[in-house]
Amino acid sequence: MTLAAATNDLLRFEDLPIGRQHALxxxxxxxxxxxxxxxxxxxxxxxxxxxxxxxxxxxxRVVHGLFTGALVSTAHTQLTGPGFVYxxxxxxxxxxVFIGDRVDVQVTIVDKKPAKxxxxxxxxxxxxxxxxxLAGLSALKELRFE
Numbered sequence: 001m002t003l004a005a006a007t008n009d010l011l012r013f014e015d016l017p018i019g020r021q022h023a024l025x026x027x028x029x030x031x032x033x034x035x036x037x038x039x040x041x042x043x044x045x046x047x048x049x050x051x052x053x054x055x056x057x058x059x060x061r062v063v064h065g066l067f068t069g070a071l072v073s074t075a076h077t078q079l080t081g082p083g084f085v086y087x088x089x090x091x092x093x094x095x096x097v098f099i100g101d102r103v104d105v106q107v108t109i110v111d112k113k114p115a116k117x118x119x120x121x122x123x124x125x126x127x128x129x130x131x132x133x134l135a136g137l138s139a140l141k142e143l144r145f146e
Contacts, residue, residue, distance in 0.1 A: 011080055011083055013112070016079075016119060017109065019108065019109065021079075021106060022075050022106070023105060026102065027103075028063045028067070028097065028102075028103070033063055036064055046062050047061060061099050062097065063099060065097075071125070073086060075106070076138065083142060083143050084140040084141060086140060088137075088139035089136065091134060091136040094132045097127060103128075103133065104126050104127075105123075105124075105125050106125075106126075107122070108122045117142040123135060
């Protein structure tokens with residue numbers, strides 16, 4: 001398939017209305033957290049060592065906040081397809097995510113900046129108890145293909 005053919009099938013800025021949403025769910029395992037730690041290099045014992053984490057106010061290992069945040073990127077791509085690129089993100093970590101927790105990620109287009117072809121998305125992540133664990137805004141810019 002040529003680039004021209006591939007880009008003809010991409011969603012465009014005009015195809016994505018304010019209010020469009022996408023949601024995904026993910027459960028975190030210890031193996032997931034261990035793999036993320038190895039890939040990111042963040043080996044903080046809060047994430048890696050049950051004995052250490054058990055002595056903190058959390059009482060147990062905590063999933064990396066940016067691992068949870070990475071799921072926001074996944075939801076963006078599932079919402080818009082590959083024709084957009086991340087250009088900004090504000091994340092507020094509202095509560096811990098623990099190994100074994102399931103999170104539900106929802107992204108919603110809340111604004112559009114036509115002059116720069118940027119989508120502004122609201123981000124909300126809740127755990128299986130419905131508690132907000134992450135919130136923020138993100139910005140995606142439509143890619144230009146030559």
